[in-house]
Amino acid sequence: MTSATHRSAQEIGRTSSGPRPLPELGDQRAATELSHVDTTLSNGLRVLAVRKASVPLVEVRLWIPFAGEDALHSATAEVLAETLITGTAKRDRVEIDAELALIGGDLGAGVDPERLYLNGSALSDGLPTLLDVLGDVLTGATYGEPEVTRERERLIERIAVSRTQPRTIAREALQKQRYGDHPVTREVPQAEDVAVVTPEQVRALHAASVLPRGSVLVIVGDIDPDTVPAELERALGGWASDRSALVLPPLPELTGGNVLLVPRAGAVQSQIRLSAQTVARTHPSYPALQLANLAFGGYFSSRLVENIREDKGYTYGAHSGFEFTGENAVVNVDADTANEVTAAALLETRYELARLGLVPPTAEEVESVRQYAIGSLLTSTSSQSGLAGQLMALATTGLGAEWLQEHPARLAAVTGEQVAEAALEYFAPKRFTGVVVGDAELLAPKLTALGDVTVGSETAD
Numbered sequence: 509m510t511s512a513t514h515r516s517a518q519e520i521g522r523t524s525s526g527p528r529p530l531p532e533l534g535d536q537r538a539a540t541e542l543s544h545v546d547t548t549l550s551n552g553l554r555v556l557a558v559r560k561a562s563v564p565l566v567e568v569r570l571w572i573p574f575a576g577e578d579a580l581h582s583a584t585a586e587v588l589a590e591t592l593i594t595g596t597a598k599r600d601r602v603e604i605d606a607e608l609a610l611i612g613g614d615l616g617a618g619v620d621p622e623r624l625y626l627n628g629s630a631l632s633d634g635l636p637t638l639l640d641v642l643g644d645v646l647t648g649a650t651y652g653e654p655e656v657t658r659e660r661e662r663l664i665e666r667i668a669v670s671r672t673q674p675r676t677i678a679r680e681a682l683q684k685q686r687y688g689d690h691p692v693t694r695e696v697p698q699a700e701d702v703a704v705v706t707p708e709q710v711r712a713l714h715a716a717s718v719l720p721r722g723s724v725l726v727i728v729g730d731i732d733p734d735t736v737p738a739e740l741e742r743a744l745g746g747w748a749s750d751r752s753a754l755v756l757p758p759l760p761e762l763t764g765g766n767v768l769l770v771p772r773a774g775a776v777q778s779q780i781r782l783s784a785q786t787v788a789r790t791h792p793s794y795p796a797l798q799l800a801n802l803a804f805g806g807y808f809s810s811r812l813v814e815n816i817r818e819d820k821g822y823t824y825g826a827h828s829g830f831e832f833t834g835e836n837a838v839v840n841v842d843a844d845t846a847n848e849v850t851a852a853a854l855l856e857t858r859y860e861l862a863r864l865g866l867v868p869p870t871a872e873e874v875e876s877v878r879q880y881a882i883g884s885l886l887t888s889t890s891s892q893s894g895l896a897g898q899l900m901a902l903a904t905t906g907l908g909a910e911w912l913q914e915h916p917a918r919l920a921a922v923t924g925e926q927v928a929e930a931a932l933e934y935f936a937p938k939r940f941t942g943v944v945v946g947d948a949e950l951l952a953p954k955l956t957a958l959g960d961v962t963v964g965s966e967t968a969d
Contacts, residue, residue, distance in 0.1 A: 543558070544557060549740055559730070566635050566729030570642070574621075575621065575622065608638070613638050621693070643743045651714070720744070726900045759833055769946070771964065777946070781945075783831075785837075786839045789905070813825075822856070851951065864931040869927055878919055
């Protein structure tokens with residue numbers, strides 16, 4: 509019996525004569541045409557139905573713009589999402605669950621400052637039942653006192669736990685640093701606000717804001733797309749209003765600036781969160797920007813990961829990626845580090861941001877990230893659920909299946925020069941603002957010595 513010898517990732521990726529060469533990127537084949545229908549129903553609901561018959565299932569995604577200015581909107585919206593599917597005038601919770609179980613289905617809801625969303629799935633021949641339940645929930649949810657009370661108490665418990673988590677604290681700090689008092693920052697409501705939400709308030713919010721006009725429904729599966737609009741007109745015929753769903757006000761554009769040190773006394777780790785303005789998916793520079801981001805920190809072999817994880821061991825994981833809100837797009841950089849190396853990790857992150865523009869990705873790097881981008885896109889859309897998620901992300905900004913089909917060719921056409929230009933324009937360190945959350949007593953001397961770091965007031969867990 510022989511013992512296995514452990515080899516590191518670097519050793520696996522090399523031979524005696526040097527690094528293992530990457531295979532050449534093959535010719536980009538034309539995308540397979542997606543049989544689909546993209547239309548708007550009489551109630552103003554946009555519908556994107558796509559045939560993907562790999563398995564006899566169907567995925568349903570509903571996205572409803574759900575902004576609100578009221579101070580209690582976030583709390584009321586969370587209670588609404590938790591109790592939306594707990595009973596209607598026609599079905600109680602048990603009857604809803606039983607009908608969905610008979611078709612191998614499920615239906616869930618969630619909310620954030622931008623949208624209320626419902627996700628469902630079922631056997632493809634159970635789609636009429638799934639849509640009937642969906643229509644019933646949208647038009648007849650009752651928000652009974654017992655259900656609201658029960659889910660409200662559970663929500664308060666989850667919020668209490670969430671607000672002790674470093675990632676939640678860092679996310680909330682980043683949002684306030686970027687967008688101040690904009691409604692988009694109200695991602696986690698205050699427990700005391702949730703505690704006073706009443707069934708009457710939830711019903712009023714449903715009537716005012718659960719609206720079809722301006723909303724998007726995506727259906728992907730073993731279906732005939734041409735028959736879906738008529739089926740939806742029947743199932744959702746009672747869901748109608750002359751008003752449109754409420755969208756968030758435009759987000760302010762990020763212009764860079766100082767990084768804010770958010771004190772968290774006694775924390776043994778720090779959270780680094782940086783953010784900069786970029787461009788939407790429809791911008792001509794987006795494909796090159798996408799490859800530049802991957803080269804910087806968008807996948808495991810990126811420069812940032814190689815530097816602060818593999819080489820220096822400052823973090824278990826570092827990552828950069830895009831965040832889209834309406835027409836707004838930013839790129840985020842995040843890493844969690846031990847206190848003693850936080851300043852060094854921020855310094856190296858800024859160094860890699862600058863180096864990406866001054867020493868742009870090599871031809872080999874560009875080919876590597878191109879293959880990753882195209883391969884991961886094809887992989888993520890190979891399942892019905894993945895395709896539905898991708899289409900929903902596109903549809904909410906006015907795009908559709910055509911953009912998704914054409915994007916691999918756009919990535920394949922990007923030149924190294926275009927990636928270099930995108931890196932220099934969008935990844936300059938001065939474009940980034942952000943936060944570091946950690947023990948200020950330990951972190952402040954070194955972080956402020958780096959420059960462009962200010963110290964904020966103490967945050968409570």
